[in-house]
Amino acid sequence: MPRQSRTKNAPMPKDRSPTRIQKKNRAAILEAALEVFSAHGFRGATVDQIATEAGLSKPNLLYYFPSKEAIFTALLSELLDTWLDPLRALDPDGEPLEEMLAYVQRKLQMSQDFPRESRLFANEIVQGAPRMLEALSTDLKDLVEEKATVIDGWMSAGKLKPSHPKHLIFSIWSLTQHYADFDVQVRTLMGKEDPFDAAPAFLDTFYRRMLTPA
Amino acid sequence: MPRQSRTKNAPMPKDRSPTRIQKKNRAAILEAALEVFSAHGFRGATVDQIATEAGLSKPNLLYYFPSKEAIFTALLSELLDTWLDPLRALDPDGEPLEEMLAYVQRKLQMSQDFPRESRLFANEIVQGAPRMLEALSTDLKDLVEEKATVIDGWMSAGKLKPSHPKHLIFSIWSLTQHYADFDVQVRTLMGKEDPFDAAPAFLDTFYRRMLTPA
DNA sequence: GTCGGATTTGACCAACTGGTCAAAGTCAAG
DNA sequence: CTTGACTTTGACCAGTTGGTCAAATCCGAC
Numbered sequence: 001m002p003r004q005s006r007t008k009n010a011p012m013p014k015d016r017s018p019t020r021i022q023k024k025n026r027a028a029i030l031e032a033a034l035e036v037f038s039a040h041g042f043r044g045a046t047v048d049q050i051a052t053e054a055g056l057s058k059p060n061l062l063y064y065f066p067s068k069e070a071i072f073t074a075l076l077s078e079l080l081d082t083w084l085d086p087l088r089a090l091d092p093d094g095e096p097l098e099e100m101l102a103y104v105q106r107k108l109q110m111s112q113d114f115p116r117e118s119r120l121f122a123n124e125i126v127q128g129a130p131r132m133l134e135a136l137s138t139d140l141k142d143l144v145e146e147k148a149t150v151i152d153g154w155m156s157a158g159k160l161k162p163s164h165p166k167h168l169i170f171s172i173w174s175l176t177q178h179y180a181d182f183d184v185q186v187r188t189l190m191g192k193e194d195p196f197d198a199a200p201a202f203l204d205t206f207y208r209r210m211l212t213p214a
Numbered sequence: 215m216p217r218q219s220r221t222k223n224a225p226m227p228k229d230r231s232p233t234r235i236q237k238k239n240r241a242a243i244l245e246a247a248l249e250v251f252s253a254h255g256f257r258g259a260t261v262d263q264i265a266t267e268a269g270l271s272k273p274n275l276l277y278y279f280p281s282k283e284a285i286f287t288a289l290l291s292e293l294l295d296t297w298l299d300p301l302r303a304l305d306p307d308g309e310p311l312e313e314m315l316a317y318v319q320r321k322l323q324m325s326q327d328f329p330r331e332s333r334l335f336a337n338e339i340v341q342g343a344p345r346m347l348e349a350l351s352t353d354l355k356d357l358v359e360e361k362a363t364v365i366d367g368w369m370s371a372g373k374l375k376p377s378h379p380k381h382l383i384f385s386i387w388s389l390t391q392h393y394a395d396f397d398v399q400v401r402t403l404m405g406k407e408d409p410f411d412a413a414p415a416f417l418d419t420f421y422r423r424m425l426t427p428a
Numbered sequence: 429g430t431c432g433g434a435t436t437t438g439a440c441c442a443a444c445t446g447g448t449c450a451a452a453g454t455c456a457a458g
Numbered sequence: 459c460t461t462g463a464c465t466t467t468g469a470c471c472a473g474t475t476g477g478t479c480a481a482a483t484c485c486g487a488c
Binding site for chain 1: 253254255256257258333336337339340341342343347350351354355358375377378380381382384385387388389392395396398399400402403404409412413415416419420423424
């Protein structure tokens with residue numbers, strides 16, 4: 001891998017107001033990058049693949065992002081926010097059981113609608129999250145801490161059957177993202193039946209039994 | 215990537231009874247391959263890395279396995295069997311609830327004891343399982359079909375609260391493997407507390423509430 | 429229409445990677 | 459201690475890949 005010189009070289013689009021072309025191409029690149037990175041992981045993806053998928057030549061792509069790494073991190077930070085929206089929407093003032101069940105369904109819906117995003121994160125985290133640790137230990141950690149406290153409050157108030165709030169959150173991520181991340185496996189084993197047909201009811205039942213107070 | 219000629223070339227160890235050295239080196243290679251492939255995925259791993267980790271030179275390693283691909287598939291097929299043991303051990307004649315709970319704990323134990331194996335499979339499946347589809351749709355599918363039927367029987371007999379057997383099995387895989395596959399994330403969010411301290415009780419509670427008949 | 433900045437690209441490059449080969453070193457059975 | 463099979467390795471090779479550069483082309487504001 002050639003070391004990055006970044007001394008002279010092309011000007012690279014100013015961070016002034018992006019032109020029409022810049023907006024279009026950056027979007028195309030990120031969309032292509034999502035497609036390719038989610039399917040092959042960071043190392044398995046090639047810049048050429050992404051460029052072709054985006055309808056650009058490789059040097060042209062490198063004109064918009066200085067490196068493969070830069071594309072990847074731009075993509076991650078663009079998506080992480082959206083990815084956490086369902087949890088952010090958990091309302092401390094709502095009805096506890098319904099809030100939890102709604103969260104589960106929102107998260108499941110995300111897996112169905114955005115499987116590539118799910119797999120992008122899965123790929124990265126399984127391999128030790130070398131490019132995400134920062135975000136995990138700040139943004140995500142704060143959010144989880146906050147919502148775990150809310151859930152803990154609900155349990156103490158007898159609104160939810162008690163259990164370990166953080167493990168509960170992990171379980172929701174795990175169960176919902178499984179349908180996106182392990183899609184091939186799940187579909188292979190389900191045969192003709194679409195996993196997403198029965199999944200919503202299954203998870204609703206699961207968490208209702210788990211959380212409905214006595 | 216140079217095309218594979220495999221016409222003439224080294225004799226490659228006979229499939230006769232392996233010598234002492236062959237046994238040692240093959241084992242070292244597979245152990246090294248597990249370490250490297252599970253951490254970086256197939257494409258992210260290099261033959262050099264595996265060779266170094268195994269304490270061999272690259273050509274020496276290539277003397278025992280004809281290609282990177284061959285190492286990988288040898289590893290997969292060696293591990294898949296063990297990986298499915300916990301499910302295989304589900305006893306149709308046992309006490310249903312206890313059988314299910316015991317299965318969950320066995321699977322969780324596997325994630326704790328063999329996280330690299332879990333991540334190896336996770337990496338492969340997230341990327342579409344190009345080298346595992348065969349095994350998934352035969353061995354695994356048969357096993358799941360069989361055990362799902364057993365579980366269905368238990369539910370019909372009122373021994374377990376009813377739900378979707380296959381989704382139930384997926385949920386067990388998902389929840390237990392999550393602790394291995396997403397280890398970095400889970401540990402980051404749990405802070406000092408070891409996830410595996412509370413996980414057994416959490417999952418026991420979870421499935422007890424889910425499955426205990428009325 | 430023209431002009432300067434924004435875009436695009438063909439030709440390259442160096443590092444990396446999977447794999448090959450012939451020669452050299454080792455080992456164990458006779 | 460020989461000898462033939464088993465192991466090991468240094469030197470290579472070709473294809474891939476991330477990234478660079480100078481020159482050419484395009485575009486929109488004046």
